[in-house]
Each structure stands twice: as structure tokens, then as C-alpha cells.
Amino acid sequence: xxxxxxxxxxxxxxxxxxxxxxxxxxxxxxxxxxxxxxxxxxxxxxxxxxxxxxxxxxxxxxxxxxxxxxxxxxxxxxxxxxxxxxxxxxxxxxxxxxxxxxxxxxxxxxxxxxxxxxxxxxxxxxxxxxxxxxxxxxxxxxxxxxxxxxxxxxxxxxxxxxxxxxxxxxxxxxxxxxxxxx
Numbered sequence: 001x002x003x004x005x006x007x008x009x010x011x012x013x014x015x016x017x018x019x020x021x022x023x024x025x026x027x028x029x030x031x032x033x034x035x036x037x038x039x040x041x042x043x044x045x046x047x048x049x050x051x052x053x054x055x056x057x058x059x060x061x062x063x064x065x066x067x068x069x070x071x072x073x074x075x076x077x078x079x080x081x082x083x084x085x086x087x088x089x090x091x092x093x094x095x096x097x098x099x100x101x102x103x104x105x106x107x108x109x110x111x112x113x114x115x116x117x118x119x120x121x122x123x124x125x126x127x128x129x130x131x132x133x134x135x136x137x138x139x140x141x142x143x144x145x146x147x148x149x150x151x152x153x154x155x156x157x158x159x160x161x162x163x164x165x166x167x168x169x170x171x172x173x174x175x176x177x178x179x180x181x182x
Contacts, residue, residue, distance in 0.1 A: 026050055027137035029144065031152050031177030033064055034083070040066035041175045045152055047144075049137040056136050060115060063127045064154055064175065067120035074159030074170025077113030077135060081149020083176035090151040090176055093169070094135070096142055112142060113150070117158050137181065150179045 027049040035041025043064030049056055067073065078090035094113025112134040118126035136142045144150035155170025 025138070027058075028182040029137050029179050030182055031179045033062075033152065033154060033175045033177040035066060035154075035175040036087075036173075039174065041154065042066055043154075043175065043177070045177060045179070047137055047179070055133050056138065056140075057131050057133045058135055058137055060130045060132060061128075062115075062118070062130075062152075063125065064118055064120075065123075065125045067118070067124040067126055069120055069122050069124050071120045071124075072158040073118040073120075073126065073174065074155035074157060075115040075118050076111070076153055076155070076159070076170065077115065077144060077179070078151045078153050078176075079113070079148070081151055081178050083151055083178055087153060087173040087176040090153055090173070094144065094150055096146065113144075114159070115152075118154060144179055145181055152177045152179060 029047040031045040033041070033043035033045065041064060043062065046061045047058050048061075049058045051057075062075070064073075077094040078092065079094045080089055080091040082089045093111040095111040114134070115132070116128050116130050118128065120126045134142065135144050137144060139145070153170075153173050154175040155172065156174045157171035159170045
């Protein structure tokens with residue numbers, strides 16, 4: 001009977017603790033999008049990473065209004081956490097790592113900071129929800145929170161790289177938002 005009780009205790013302990021794996025830490029970031037002066041473009045970005053696991057993923061939720069109805073715009077995470085002056089200080093597309101290249105024509109079809117094109121509806125509002133494993137909010141080699149941070153740029157034109165075409169990575173910068181850790 002003593003062996004049976006020990007056995008039952010061991011099984012019960014394993015069952016109770018099997019669901020107690022390391023609790024995931026929630027990482028959050030946001031950005032407020034502001035368009036070039038007089039454009040009327042504004043928006044908000046939410047980013048949530050629920051795990052530091054082997055392949056962490058970030059859910060990016062974005063909504064931008066004030067766009068031309070039916071228009072399509074490239075959208076990227078850029079390598080610097082600043083938007084001034086004229087959004088040029090945001091630098092190139094985020095592409096960390098030893099072989100990274102922020103030049104939008106340099107290594108397409110993608111950079112780590114590429115996001116889907118924004119497609120405006122009939123009211124000039126564009127929304128997307130996109131999950132990516134190309135970036136992290138947590139510390140690490142793909143973090144968007146390196147020494148100089150990151151920003152999100154909405155471009156005037158579509159990013160042709162998302163369709164497998166080289167170049168034309170969105171053209172001029174229409175709006176920008178600095179990504180902040182929450």
C-alpha cells in the first residue's frame with residue numbers, strides 16, 4: 001500500500017506541475033502615428049509579444065485614418081526611434097543583425113521591419129492585424145528597442161517588395177510614430 005501511495009503521489013505531482021511551465025512574460029509597445037503637417041493622417045499602433053520562447057512572435061495591430069479612400073501605403077518599422085525632422089531621422093528599414101541592410105532596395109524581398117501594406121477603405125481608414133517573428137519587443141538580436149529605438153513609417157506609395165518585386169519600397173514618408181515600450 002505504501003508503494004501504491006507513493007506512486008499515486010508522484011503521478012498527481014506530475015499532473016499538477018505539468019501545466020506550471022515558466023509563465024510567459026507579456027511585452028507591450030505602442031506608437032502614435034502623425035502625418036505630415038496638413039495631411040490629416042493620424043493613427044495608433046499596438047504591439048504585443050506574449051513569449052520569449054524559441055521563436056517569439058509579436059502581434060502588430062494598426063489603424064490609420066485620414067488616408068485617400070482606396071489608397072495603398074507601404075508600412076515599415078524603421079531603425080531609429082525619432083521622427084524629426086520630416087521623418088527622415090527615422091533612418092532606413094529596420095534590419096538588425098550582422099548582414100542587415102536598411103537600404104530599402106538593398107536586400108528585398110524583405111527586411112525584418114517590413115509590415116503589410118495598409119489598404120484604406122472607402123472612408124480613408126486602413127487597419128491590419130499582423131503577427132511577425134521578424135522582430136521582438138523583448139531584449140535580443142531582433143529587438144526594436146536597441147540603443148536608438150525604432151519608429152513606424154507610413155509611406156505615400158505601396159511597398160512593391162511585399163509582392164515580390166524589387167524596389168519601390170513605399171516612396172516618400174507620409175506619417176511617422178515613435179515606438180515606445182509599455
